[in-house]
Each structure stands twice: as C-alpha cells, then as structure tokens.
Amino acid sequence: MPLDPVTQVSGRAVFIPGADIDTDRIIPARFMKCVTFDGLGEFAFYDVRFDSETGEKTDHPLNDPRFEGASILLAGVNFGCGSSREHAPQSLKKFGFNGVVAESFAEIFFGNSTTLAMPCVIASAADIAALRDAVENDPATTVTIDVDALRVRSSGGLDFAVTMPDSARDALVSGRWDPIQELLDSESAIEAKARELHYV
C-alpha cells in the first residue's frame, strides 16, 4: 500500500481562539453515535457554531463567510486535549481541514492526525499571532505548511520555522503516515515476541 507523501499542504486559513480546545469541543460526544466516520464533518465545533437554545449560527470564525473553505486551522496551546476520540481529527478533515498550526498539541490528537495525513505543526505564540492578523486582514491569504522544510509561509510574505517530532515529519514526507503495512511486515518478530512474553 504505497501512500502519497505529504510534503506540504496549503490553503486559506482560519484562527480559532482559545487555549486547551478539547476534543469534546471539536466533536461533542453525542455525535459519536455512529459506526462510521463518514458524516462527522458537519458536526465539527457544533456547540460553538450553533446557539444551544435558538439553533442559530453564532459569530464563531467557522461561521464567518470570509473564512469559508479555509483548510488550515490556526490555534493556541494544548489543542485537541481530552479524549482519544479519532472522531475529532476525522471531523476536522471531513470539514475540510488539511493541516493545523498551533502553539502545542495534546499527544493523542497529534498522533491521530498524523495517521490521517493531516500535519500538525508547532509555532511560537508570536508567529501564530502574526499569521492570525494577516489572515484576518486578508482572508484570501494562502498559508502553506511546508512539512519537508518545517516552515510555514503565507502569500503575504510571512515565513517562519515550525517544529514537529522527527518521526512524524518523516512518516508524512516519506508516505509512511499510516504504519499498518510496516507493522504487519514484521509478523515473525511479533510472533517471537508473543512467545517470549509469559502472559500472552
């Protein structure tokens, strides 16, 4: 199963304010009553996009027509904290996001996103603020996450370094972001390990 390398993703961007955006906020638990991930896109950030009483759209950035079709998400610290639900990155992907730039990520969310070929890169607060301002001043700004070079660039001329663990970068750029085949390939080593472990 050769996979497509993910060396860079680009698109227009939207900034989602707030620290510690948890997975319940990204996809509320009641939308997890499903046996496939297919329909999750429309429920991304549901409870902040819609007023709980009136059902009307709020002034959340994802409802702002200026940012419609944005595919790069900008966020603050500890993005994706909380549960292990892959429903969270799945709903973002199905909503249309291809990459996330944040100050930091919760680990399980980060790993789940990498496995879905959605790069998550870490930038400084100042760089994210500059990018946010650029995007809010001109929503047509194109933002590129260059996974290969570990830089983020904007069509307006911003260009700064970002970080990502080596293994995740390597997995994305070499097209090994889904490890299943490599895991299955070591069948004999797996069986040897199982025999060695007394409890298996």
Next chain:
Amino acid sequence: MGKNLFQKVWDAHTVGTLADGRTQLFIGTHLIHEVTSPQAFGMLRDLGLKVKFPQRTFATVDHIVPTVDQDAPQDPLAAEMMQALRKNADDFGVTYFDLASGKQGIVHVVGPEQGITQPGTTIACGDSHTATHGAFGAIAFGIGTTQVRDVLASQTLALEALKVRRIEVNGDLRPGVYAKDVILHIIRLLGAKGGIGYAYEYAGDVFDRMSMEERMTVCNMSIEGGARCGYVNPDAKTVAYLKGRPYVDMSDFDTTAARWLSFASDADAKFDDIVRINAADIEPTVTWGISPDHGISISESIPDPAKATSAQEKASIDEALAYMKLPAGTPIKGVKIDVAFIGSCTNGRISDFREVAKFIQGHRVAAGVKAIAVPGSQIVAIQCEQEGIPEIFRAAGFEWRGAGCSMCLAMNPDKLIGDQLCASSSNRNFKGRQGSPTGRTVLMSPVMVAAAAINGSIADAREVFDLQQAAVA
C-alpha cells in the same frame, strides 16, 4: 544505573524499530468498547485482515448503555452500536462481556475486576482513561481508532517512548482528603498540559498506603494532567488484589507474582523529572472552571480575573467564568447545584459507594437536586446489593442505576439540561461534557458530591459529615 518501570515494560515489549524511528511495541492486552471500535473493524474488513491475537482482546459495552433498562436502548443509534459490537466480537472471535454476562461495565472497571489488567504488561484501548490500568504497574494508554485497527491486526503499535516524571507525595493526608483530591491537586499544580510527553510515576507514602482502587482513581486522571499514562509500582497490595481473579493464571502464582514485582522501578532508577508534594498541603479540591486544572480547595474563592498575572491567564479565567456563570472572587462553597453524579471510571467502584454509604445514612438530598448513583460495573452493582448499599442511597434520595459511563459523558439518556450545574465524581469539566452544550460540571470526590447533594450547594464534606474519623489512605 537502574531502570524505571516504564523503561522495563517498554524494553520487554519492543518488537523493533520502524523506518521513521518509532518503536514497534507489542500490546499485551487490548480492550475495546462500542464507540471507538466499529470503524476499526470496518477498516479491518476493508483490508481483508483478521484479529491477530483474538484471545488478547476483550470487549465490553459502556459509553452508550442506558442506566435504566440497560439492554433496551430507546435510541436506534445506540442499539445499532451495541449490535455492531456483538457482531464484531462474534465475527472476529473476541471475548465480549455483554449485558447478559453479569460482567459488563466501564472498560476500565472491568479489566482490573477480571484480573485482565496485570503488572508489567502493555495495555491499549481506544479511550484516553486507559491510564487507569497503570495502578497495577502496567503501561496503559489511550489510542485512536486507526491505532485500534493496528492493534487488532498486528497486536502492535508504532509509538515513541515517553519521558518519565516521578511525582512523590509524602506524609499523611488529612481527614476527609481522598485520592480524587490528590490527583486534582497534582493537576492544579502541574497544569492540564504539564504532562505532555511524560508518563507519570506516582510514588511515596501516600500512594504506597492507598488501596488499589484509590490508585486507579489517581492513574485515571493522568490524562487530565496531559500525561498519556500514569502508574504506581506494583507491590504486595497489587498481588493480593489480583490473586484468584478470573484471568489470573493461578498454576504457579508465586512465580507470576515475583515476575510482576520485578517490573517495579529500581531504587537507583533515573527519571527525567521529579516533583515532590507534601500530603498535608492537600485539601478537599473542587474545580471552578472548564479545564481540570481549574482547581481550588473547598475553602478558597473562585479566581478573580482582575488579579490574573498575565493577559493569557485573565482571558482564560474570563472565558471559564462566563461559561460557568460564577461570580469572580466569591467562595466556591455555597454555589448552588442542580445535579449530583456519583459514578464513572474515576470513582464508580465498590470502595466509592461504600465510603459514601458510611456518611449519607440519616441525611436527605436537598429539595430540587437530582442525585444519581451509577455503579461502574455489573459486578460492582451486585456487590453493592449484597451490602445493602442501594437502599442506603435510595433512602437518602439518590436514584440508583445500572452500570455504565452514564453522565460522565452523557452519550446515553443521562444528561444535564440547559445550564444545570452538576457536582460530579467524574473526570472532565469541559464545556458541554455532560450532555448539554451549556451544562456546567464541578469535579470533586464522591463524598464531596454527596455533601453537595445534601446541602443543595457545594459544601465541605468535613463539615456536612463527621469526617474527622474518616481519614483514608
């Protein structure tokens, strides 16, 4: 130089190194439930793969089961998920503790109860509270659904090793301070993201003295502190708890027990970080905001954004107070509650219900408060019945329910309505966590929940009950 438990377990389970530098780690025990597994089985079918070691995979149903008429969900989506798990377990030959087994329950209650959770093993589950199993000296962590597929298909995962932070709590806990207060205090000190990149080793007098169930309460909330897993080194209590449980091989138990204990961190083990906490500094702790690190002791006041030391802190307090609709700078004690919930994988075990039952006799839940008690498993429910605990709860005005996750995340009919405020023994106070997009959660120990239920407002259990005699651990 000695090794810590994390390193020993990691090394023992390493299959090899992958091309991207990650470790291929053997997962000894895989636990699955109805919410995060159906898509993984779907992927297996698409790829034409089988479950590699079906005897090492155990399933149960917990998140969506109703707690009234457990096996008859009114919600067709819930029924579909329960049927999907049944079919997947049958098709792939996986053990399933279903509703009719008498052993169903929250996956993190069932594993230890059955003796499936053992020291020195690796455990994975598509649920972030898998850290609970670390109470036994296992390395246990939550995974995403694609990783559930990986474990089903290969019994391995692609992972990077974690750093290890040892958190020592020494000295004596004061009366009325419980395991829940200890972990809420740790998260308050180190922050909700303080543990990113780390496994937490909980060590010192306080954890040595804790029962296995108390250790589970602590390890359970490691993820709320940002740590992907947490553990306590195995000791004589661990061995005694597991002895004779259904999935423990008793044929040469002494050898098994010795092997388990050999995984404990060596006396000269190295750690990436060490944090020391004085047990006497820990008070009954409650949350006031929308992140588990928004904690204060019961005698403190709700933070005042005007006193914040940075713009970021001010914004975070403002956001939390706007959502919680709580007045800045006023005591947390006395805040009115609408709902009281005792249950979840944090505090839904037999010891939790026994402890509350000791105090609520002769008391009544305040008028207007809906109080529900939900055992963590069918076995916990049966134990409670044998001890007359449901009668005590009912007499005090609690509703006594069937086993499941219930109002911890409200994927079943147990939900907050509107902006109701819930005193909860669960683990997350995120916005909308308990089923209503505007519902409010205040985390605390089960005994504190009971005190709040009886008072009708957030209260100090030491004052509501005679807790001077009740020092635990």
